[in-house]
Amino acid sequence: xxxxxxxxxxxxxxxxxxxxxxxxxxxxxxxxxxxxxxxxxxxxxxxxxxxxxxxxxxxxxxxxxxxxxxxxxxxxxxxxxxxxxxxxxxxxxxxxxxxxxxxxxxxxxxxxxxxxxxxxxxxxxxxxxxxxxxxxxxxxxxxxxxxxxxxxxxxxxxxxxxxxxxxxxxxxxxxxxxxxxxxxxxxxxxxxxxxxxxxxxxxxxxxxxxxxxxxxxxxxxxxxxxxxxxxxxxxxxxxxxxxxxxxxxxxxxxxxxxxxxxxxx
Amino acid sequence: xxxxxxxxxxxxxxxxxxxxxxxxxxxxxxxxxxxxxxxxxxxxxxxxxxxxxxxxxxxxxxxxxxxxxxxxxxxxxxxxxxxxxxxxxxxxxxxxxxxxxxx
Numbered sequence: 001x002x003x004x005x006x007x008x009x010x011x012x013x014x015x016x017x018x019x020x021x022x023x024x025x026x027x028x029x030x031x032x033x034x035x036x037x038x039x040x041x042x043x044x045x046x047x048x049x050x051x052x053x054x055x056x057x058x059x060x061x062x063x064x065x066x067x068x069x070x071x072x073x074x075x076x077x078x079x080x081x082x083x084x085x086x087x088x089x090x091x092x093x094x095x096x097x098x099x100x101x102x103x104x105x106x107x108x109x110x111x112x113x114x115x116x117x118x119x120x121x122x123x124x125x126x127x128x129x130x131x132x133x134x135x136x137x138x139x140x141x142x143x144x145x146x147x148x149x150x151x152x153x154x155x156x157x158x159x160x161x162x163x164x165x166x167x168x169x170x171x172x173x174x175x176x177x178x179x180x181x182x183x184x185x186x187x188x189x190x191x192x193x194x195x196x197x198x199x200x201x202x203x204x205x206x207x208x209x210x211x212x213x214x215x216x217x218x219x220x221x222x223x224x225x226x227x228x229x230x231x232x233x234x235x236x237x238x239x240x241x242x243x244x245x246x247x248x249x250x251x252x253x254x255x256x257x258x259x260x261x262x263x264x265x
Numbered sequence: 266x267x268x269x270x271x272x273x274x275x276x277x278x279x280x281x282x283x284x285x286x287x288x289x290x291x292x293x294x295x296x297x298x299x300x301x302x303x304x305x306x307x308x309x310x311x312x313x314x315x316x317x318x319x320x321x322x323x324x325x326x327x328x329x330x331x332x333x334x335x336x337x338x339x340x341x342x343x344x345x346x347x348x349x350x351x352x353x354x355x356x357x358x359x360x361x362x363x364x365x366x367x368x
Contacts, residue, residue, distance in 0.1 A: 039333035042288040045269035121332070122290070214332050 027187055031265070034211045038263040040132060043124065043209065043216045047133025050126055056106030065101035067094070067134070068146075078138035079258050082155065082247045083146030091146070091155040093246045095220050096238035098130055114237055118221050121214040128216040131207045131261075138258045143203055145250040152247065155240075159248025162241065163194060168232030176230075188265060196252055203253035205262025212265055219246060268333075272365035274349050281343035281367045283314075285351050286335050293328045308356055309334065315350040316340060343367050 051062050067077035068085065082093040088100060102113040119125035146152040166173040174193070177183065183190040191198035207218045223245055224234040235241040268288025275282050287309065294306035306328060314322035322338070340349075345367055352362035 037335040039286055041271050041286055042269050042333060045271065
C-alpha cells in the first residue's frame with residue numbers, strides 16, 4: 001500500500017515536470033504567433049511623423065536631436081544608449097535624452113513635456129511613439145552602451161546595487177523575483193537579469209508592444225511597473241535611478257543585436 | 266493624422282506573400298467610455314486589394330476583427346515590381362489607401 005502510494009506520487013511529479021516543459025513551448029509558440037501580427041510598425045510610422053513635426057515654443061522638430069552619434073543621426077543610436085553626454089554632464093537613456101531634446105530644441109517646459117508620458121490603447125503617448133521609431137532605427141545593431149566614462153561606470157555600479165537592494169513595504173529587491181532560475185508569474189517567465197543569457201533577449205526586444213492591452217510600453221514604464229509591483233514609490237522620469245538601472249541591464253545584455261521593438265504577451 | 270498603413274510584399278517563387286497592417290481602432294460598439302457612455306461602432310467594413318490596378322480581392326469585414334488588423338495572403342503568378350494597392354472603407358465613410366511594389 002505504502003509502496004504503491006509512493007509510485008503514484010512519483011508518476012504525478014513526472015507528469016508535472018513534462019507539463020511545464022510543454023507549457024513553455026506552447027508559450028513560445030504563442031509569442032511567435034503574436035509577433036507575426038504585431039502592429040509595432042504602425043507605432044514606428046506615427047513616431048516618425050512626430051519626430052519630424054515642428055512643435056513647442058520654438059516650433060522645431062526633433063530631427064536635430066543628438067542621441068550620441070551626432071545631431072540627427074538615428075541609425076544605431078539606440079543601441080549605443082544609455083551613455084554619457086558631455087553637454088549635460090550625465091548619463092542618459094533614450095527617453096531621458098528625448099525629453100532633453102524636447103526642452104532644448106523645442107523649448108518645451110518639463111511640466112508640459114512630461115504631462116502624459118504613458119498612454120493607453122485609445123491614445124498612446126508621444127514618448128511611446130517616439131521610442132518605437134527611434135529604437136526601430138537600431139535593428140540589427142549590437143547593443144553597446146557607453147562604458148568608458150567614469151559616470152557611465154558609476155551608473156552601472158549604482159544600477160547593480162539597486163538590483164539587489166531590498167526596500168519598500170515588502171522589503172523586495174529586483175532580485176526577489178528576478179534572482180532565481182525557473183520562476184514565473186502566471187505565464188510570464190521571470191528572467192534572471194543579472195545574467196547575460198537572460199538579459200540579452202529581453203533588452204534586445206524592449207521597448208515593446210503589449211498584446212493583452214494593445215499598448216506600446218517603454219523601458220521607463222517597465223522599470224516603473226516593477227517598482228510598483230514591489231510596493232515601492234515609482235522613480236521620477238529620467239532620474240538617475242532609472243538611467244542607472246537601464247545602464248546595468250543594457251551592459252549585462254551587451255553584444256546582442258537589437259531586434260525590437262518587440263511584442264509581449 | 267490618419268492612422269498609418271503598411272504593406273510588405275515579398276516574392277517566393279511565383280507566389281507573392283503580401284502582408285498588410287492597417288491602423289484602425291475597430292470599435293465593437295460594446296465598450297463604454299470613462300463616463301459609462303457606449304463608444305459608438307467604428308470599424309473597417311470593406312477592404313479592396315488591387316494588383317496592377319485590377320481588383321483581385323473585395324472583402325467585407327466586421328467589428329469582430331481586432332484593433333489594428335493584419336491580413337496576409339498570397340498572390341499566384343505575381344512578378345517582381347507588380348504594384349499592390351490596398352484600401353479600406355469604414356462605417357463612418359473614412360478611407361485610407363497605400364501601395365507597394367512586390368520585391
